[in-house]
Amino acid sequence: MPNREARNAVDLDDLYRDVILDHYRQPRNRGALESASIAAEGFNPSCGDEIQLSILLEDETVSALRFGGSGCSISQSSASMLTEALAGRSLADARELSGHVQDMLTDDGFDLDQVDLGDLEALSGVARFPVRIKCGLLAWKVLDQALARAAGEEPREYDDIPTRITSN
């Protein structure tokens, strides 16, 4: 049944894009910043996987960031890509990007052609695997918390992905 095999293969290839596997095997910016302006962490209670982010802000701009934690290929590569994509962005810019990525993962109507997400586009296939969407989102929820705090807002609590600010 070649058709089925084909459809199948396409599905999985959608999820496990080369970029994702590459970031999983060779994570970028793993570690923690001693001088972080803000550190936050979150975990996915349905699997126990976790992500920590530490962020250095200078002049309302993300000048450095690192991630830690452990988990599946999707959560870890998503975090790794996040660190690459965010470096050098302004706070506002970073929050906008985070919004786009989360929309891409959760919003059926999201149009990939509208924004240039670079490597992060590789995460778009995750949306087709509903139980893995949380994996893709984990790092971004943690980021949202951190950035909200940086912007002086009360960080929002997520029921399904408990996150918390660990220092600032």
Add this chain to the structure above:
Amino acid sequence: MPNREARNAVDLDDLYRDVILDHYRQPRNRGALESASIAAEGFNPSCGDEIQLSILLEDETVSALRFGGSGCSISQSSASMLTEALAGRSLADARELSGHVQDMLTDDGFDLDQVDLGDLEALSGVARFPVRIKCGLLAWKVLDQALARAAGEEPREYDDIPTRITSN
């Protein structure tokens, strides 16, 4: 559908024999004996109906008995018939009779022709109404308790029909 009506009618007539309705409307030996040797009571938790028996024993013989309580036609007529059937019987005889009546109510293989139960035979139709069997049994379970105590035995506890000795 005459057949169905007929079958139906037979069923109900089986349960509500004239003897039963007669005892229900004109109960015999209602009341309590001040000089009772033993008094016992029981109730049917599924409906709350209750029976009290008070028994006067003389020379191992039931010389008088009365019943009290309230409930459905079956439980009350069964108790009324019990009081009539037992008066003058020896303890052993009374216990045997009680065994027969309970067998008649619960044992599919019971053969009415083997023993002469007199009026009590009217209760045989109750066996065909499974949810009413407890009604028919109530007074007899209370009796068993009382007679066991009279015979110097430890009265048995019934899980489904709580009974207790109230005086002796």
Add this chain to the structure above:
Amino acid sequence: MTTAALDIAAIRADFPILSREVRGRPLVYLDNAATTQKPRQVIEALTHYYSNTNANIHRGLHTLAEEATAAYEATRSKTAEFIGAAHPQEIVFTRNTTESLNLLAYTLGARLRPDDEIILSALEHHSNLVPWQLLAQRSGAKLRFIELTEDGEFDLDQARSLFNPRTRIVSVAHMSNVLGAIAPVADLVEFARAVDATVILDAAQSAPHMPVDVGALGVDFAAFSAHKMLGPTGVGVLWGKRELLADLDPFLGGGEMISVVNREESTWAALPHKFEAGTPNIADVIAFSAALDYLSAVGMQTVRDHDYALTAYAMERLSTIEGMEIYGPPGPERRGAVVAFNYADIHAHDIATILDSGGVAVRAGHHCAQPLMRVLQVPATARASFYLYNRESEIDALVDGLREAGSRFGLSV
């Protein structure tokens, strides 16, 4: 009758059991307050689930588990909508109304102190009485009872007098399963708010029989059972305001309700999972969706109107029988589709047996409301209760059966 809105024949065709015979007669099912019958849509939902998507939920990463989880959570959303809850997280699935109320008695109860007071009423079902008795024993709290008027309704003046600063909880039946009486919720909420007490509604009879909007009612918690509203057995609902539920400690511990488990202590999952320990009754919750769809398609106001019409007809016909005593509010306006009665001195159980021999199923007994029986000064009552598939001719069959009972017991009929 206002059944114009309901195509009863079409509805009856959806309920397979309604074409069965009992003792050679067509079944006349008038025991709906105990449990209702199920439409083919609910039965088929069960078959479909077990034949296509059965899996354990929430923690699965395979397709079946994903589908089952989605269907289960969809029922939660639908239930929330059905009763006007603010959020699906406010819906906890339990086994039945009884478990929902016990959950509250254990969790809310953990905070009570000796001499705190709990207000109930004289007509409560044992399920909204015994859990509070057990709590009173554990905590030293005291029970207070709202008495009834002659008509079987809450005595509001006496009720008002019960509320005081020690009142912590008031829990009452929204609709009585014996008298049919509908509780004056707005007044009770007003009394309770003044003393900062928690208001719990036992909606076991109301949720199936009338539009219920928990938001509009202004109560804090409500409990009801799927099996009394066309759904399967084994599914109860506890609704609670989100912030109140979130504030409670868990009730049962185990799988699904946890976040991080260490040997010595654990943290809890988010609402509503915190209160759903272990594998839930997945299939029946999912099938409950079909019941809610069915009721929503008919419309709860239409159900209420139909109940009203049948109740009015039943009360009218029964009252023509000499020696008939009907309990509860005199007219159908302030009552549900429940008519409890006694007929001369015929014991309720004899009535039930005689009716059954004619195919008519009613209940007889204390209806799990022994304290109310004492108020009514009867050991038991017979009770006919109706639902959307019942029709006038079935009430006629009830009346015929009662006449037969009367003549058997030598009454002039």
Add this chain to the structure above:
Amino acid sequence: MTTAALDIAAIRADFPILSREVRGRPLVYLDNAATTQKPRQVIEALTHYYSNTNANIHRGLHTLAEEATAAYEATRSKTAEFIGAAHPQEIVFTRNTTESLNLLAYTLGARLRPDDEIILSALEHHSNLVPWQLLAQRSGAKLRFIELTEDGEFDLDQARSLFNPRTRIVSVAHMSNVLGAIAPVADLVEFARAVDATVILDAAQSAPHMPVDVGALGVDFAAFSAHKMLGPTGVGVLWGKRELLADLDPFLGGGEMISVVNREESTWAALPHKFEAGTPNIADVIAFSAALDYLSAVGMQTVRDHDYALTAYAMERLSTIEGMEIYGPPGPERRGAVVAFNYADIHAHDIATILDSGGVAVRAGHHCAQPLMRVLQVPATARASFYLYNRESEIDALVDGLREAGSRFGLSV
């Protein structure tokens, strides 16, 4: 394989779901430790019940109620027989294993005093851990843990050392849902008897997979779930020795569990009704009969033999894959039909996703045993678990899927 005794093709034909496809491939359902699939006999029992006899039980005097009550109580008797209980009264129906264990934690627990001790093990399912944690918090009792050997079995010497006069309760999984390990029940009973402690068996995995005779085992209580043994969701069993159950105070209050109810206090129904408050999950209990019949017809020893053969085959095939780590006892003799594993550094959830894309349903995660994951020093495992309808070719499909996972993640396969 010893499957000669089982006609797998005939058995598979009884399970409608097994002919469904997942992502274009035939379903290979290897998540049986989470919940099993249901044979047509069980599904039909539900349909039959709702189409013919649906009614509330125990207090009804009409024909439907009588039939429903008889069928419900017949399941109780059948369940008693299935596990070798002395009397049907020893069987209490709950929602699931979790509720059964919580019932014990609440009722037995009401008697515990500070510094009393409860012995559990390092491999317990959260459902046999969290209830005792909550109890420890309520009572001040202390939890003690039986540690595991390298092979994932109870360390008997260390276990023995835990028992002392303060030990009140020992509660362990008869069969681990992760390691498959079977508990040394006879030894634990011996240790417990010496200090007069109550022995509880979490039989959630054992009752479905091997002959279980509670009398012969000599324990005091046991808990299991219908949904893990071909039965419907929403039915749990609590078995307890009659005199012990009778001695416990009630857990949930409400309808059915009472004898006489007054406003201020009540008396309780006889066993087992004392522990079944409110309308039970009638339909599913009745349908559980069909599951017990199915298993009895096959024979529990045959089920165990089949499990054994599949487990042996799976362990053999998996161990040929480089980088595969299998947890628990090395051979299939002392384990059930559960194989938990990790494959190199591929996360268990990625394995589950990749297997699912080939139609193979396994579970991945902590399997509600987080403390055990810490002992194993892994965040999660994948788990394949088998039942009487599984066959070797499905294990081959599992292995194929694992090879695909390996090649996707760049392992040499």
